[in-house]
Amino acid sequence: MRFIHSIILAVLLLACSAAVAQTTRPYNVVLILADDLSASELACYGNKTNQTPNLDKLASEGTRFQTCWATPLCTPTRVMLMTGQYGFRTGYYNLYGRHLVPLPESPLYDVGAKTTFADVVKAKGYTTALAGKWQLTGKLPTLVRDCGFDQYMMWAYKDNLPPGVEHTGAWQNNKVGQTTSRYWNPSIIRNGEYFPTKPNDYGPDLFCNFLIDFVRANKDKPFCAYWPMVLTHDPHVETPDLDRPGQRTERGMATNVRYMDHVVGRMVRAIDEAGLRENTIILFTGDNGTGGAGKGTLVNAGAQEPMIVRCPGTVKAGVVSDALVSLVDVFPTIAEFTNAPIPPGLVLDGRSFAPVVRGESQKHREWLFSFLRDGRMMRDHRYVLQGDGKMIDTTTGADVTDANDPAVKAARAKFEEVLKDLPGPSPDQQLRPKPPAGTAPAGDA
Numbered sequence: 001m002r003f004i005h006s007i008i009l010a011v012l013l014l015a016c017s018a019a020v021a022q023t024t025r026p027y028n029v030v031l032i033l034a035d036d037l038s039a040s041e042l043a044c045y046g047n048k049t050n051q052t053p054n055l056d057k058l059a060s061e062g063t064r065f066q067t068c069w070a071t072p073l074c075t076p077t078r079v080m081l082m083t084g085q086y087g088f089r090t091g092y093y094n095l096y097g098r099h100l101v102p103l104p105e106s107p108l109y110d111v112g113a114k115t116t117f118a119d120v121v122k123a124k125g126y127t128t129a130l131a132g133k134w135q136l137t138g139k140l141p142t143l144v145r146d147c148g149f150d151q152y153m154m155w156a157y158k159d160n161l162p163p164g165v166e167h168t169g170a171w172q173n174n175k176v177g178q179t180t181s182r183y184w185n186p187s188i189i190r191n192g193e194y195f196p197t198k199p200n201d202y203g204p205d206l207f208c209n210f211l212i213d214f215v216r217a218n219k220d221k222p223f224c225a226y227w228p229m230v231l232t233h234d235p236h237v238e239t240p241d242l243d244r245p246g247q248r249t250e251r252g253m254a255t256n257v258r259y260m261d262h263v264v265g266r267m268v269r270a271i272d273e274a275g276l277r278e279n280t281i282i283l284f285t286g287d288n289g290t291g292g293a294g295k296g297t298l299v300n301a302g303a304q305e306p307m308i309v310r311c312p313g314t315v316k317a318g319v320v321s322d323a324l325v326s327l328v329d330v331f332p333t334i335a336e337f338t339n340a341p342i343p344p345g346l347v348l349d350g351r352s353f354a355p356v357v358r359g360e361s362q363k364h365r366e367w368l369f370s371f372l373r374d375g376r377m378m379r380d381h382r383y384v385l386q387g388d389g390k391m392i393d394t395t396t397g398a399d400v401t402d403a404n405d406p407a408v409k410a411a412r413a414k415f416e417e418v419l420k421d422l423p424g425p426s427p428d429q430q431l432r433p434k435p436p437a438g439t440a441p442a443g444d445a
Contacts, residue, residue: 026222027311027337028280029121030215030271031330033081033226034260035133035233036295037286039068039306041257050257054265055284055308062282062310063319063357069368069379070288070327072295072302074135074444075101076372077287077327078228082116082147084331084350086422087371090114091429094373095444096135099434106430111136112146115346117331119148121224124340129214130154131207132228133182141192153210155182155203155230156189165194169201172235182230183237202240204231208263212270219274222338227267231260234291253290268310277312281337284308285327296444298377298387300394303370309357316359323356323364324381367418374424383411 039045044056044064070077071087079085079092087093091108093100102109118128130149138144140162144152154160158180161167169185171178180187186203188195190210197206211225238248239259249255264284271280286305288294294301307325309315328350335342336352355361367380375387383400384392390401391408400408425431 025279029224030282031226032284033228034286036291038289052261054261059308062315065307065321068305068307068325069303070305072288072372081327084348086349088423099432116147117334120340122148127223130226131210153190156187232256282310298375300384315357325353378415385415
């Protein structure tokens with residue numbers, strides 16, 4: 001009998017040891033950033049038309065934030081996300097190539113010289129990868145690696161191609177001309193080299209495949225994958241038809257949202273099938289509001305993004321949080337989950353929302369801040385101070401700029417006080433000047 005008890009005890013100790021090993025294993029991180037997708041495009045945020053079953057499921061298995069802010073445009077959001085800093089520290093207030101971004105001679109110009117979340121997790125021993133849209137500074141082959149990513153597959157503009165290489169695939173039209181395709185027969189650089197594609201190759205699938213391969217290859221060691229998607233930015237071309245294999249859908253935002261959701265689902269399933277479900281932090285968000293519905297404007301719809309976080313056993317499931325969060329908070333959140341130390345002297349404007357998703361706190365920020373070009377805006381749980389100076393009540397959508405309500409006046413006074421420490425563009429940053437009137441701006445691709 002004593003022998004049997006010893007066997008039972010040994011089995012129990014072994015099981016406990018396995019459980020401890022699982023819970024103490026370093027967290028992996030998968031950060032997904034959709035392109036031109038406001039929170040209102042997802043069914044779990046109230047959309048009645050778009051089909052997003054995979055993201056709805058991800059939200060049900062994790063925590064969904066009701067209010068998350070980015071900036072209203074691509075480049076300033078991406079720099080803010082990667083650095084955990086606002087534009088008055090990074091110098092990026094506008095789209096890359098336009099005015100109010102650092103000139104090449106400015107010490108702020110090179111994004112690769114800034115400290116990113118990938119840098120700090122890499123210093124902790126993580127393997128890192130990026131796939132999708134770059135649209136930042138740098139030269140091949142190191143432009144992405146300079147920001148802390150070991151491997152990458154990026155959609156490449158013509159000026160991103162290696163010397164002497166011509167893109168042999170498709171081109172797409174945008175508002176100011178043609179650029180290389182990101183969708184069918186796309187222009188891709190993989191780890192510094194041109195990656196030829198075929199007419200039936202669909203960019204979002206290639207980027208998803210690259211990161212799934214990365215996850216599978218690194219399942220036995222800590223990794224961090226960043227997926228700045230090319231979906232759902234225009235042109236909203238046809239996608240592979242999920243209901244008719246081998247066929248294509250009609251063009252449009254709805255089909256692009258559905259396919260974006262599909263590739264996210266593929267990634268999540270690959271993580272789960274690799275046995276990484278309980279120690280992989282998945283974060284899903286977007287870079288700015290939907291094109292034509294807030295993007296590029298300093299209003300709530302321009303900055304309002306989804307933020308869904310999942311990691312079963314660590315992140316509380318089925319929670320819809322009223323806490324205010326920002327994409328500037330992603331860097332410190334990743335650093336906390338990975339136990340990656342912040343370099344001495346590095347000032348972050350973000351703060352970790354890990355305590356909220358772990359269920360340790362219901363509050364995070366009293367206010368949110370966003371910016372674009374020389375404009376700024378703020379909000380709290382109820383009111384938005386837009387870039388044009390108007391005050392909007394988010395509970396009703398009403399313009400309360402001229403209201404005598406003490407709550408409105410108190411909110412405006414608070415915003416104006418906080419803004420004193422959140423400056424706009426400075427001549428000291430050596431920023432690109434505004435072009436002469438009538439000059440066509442660089443395209444937003």
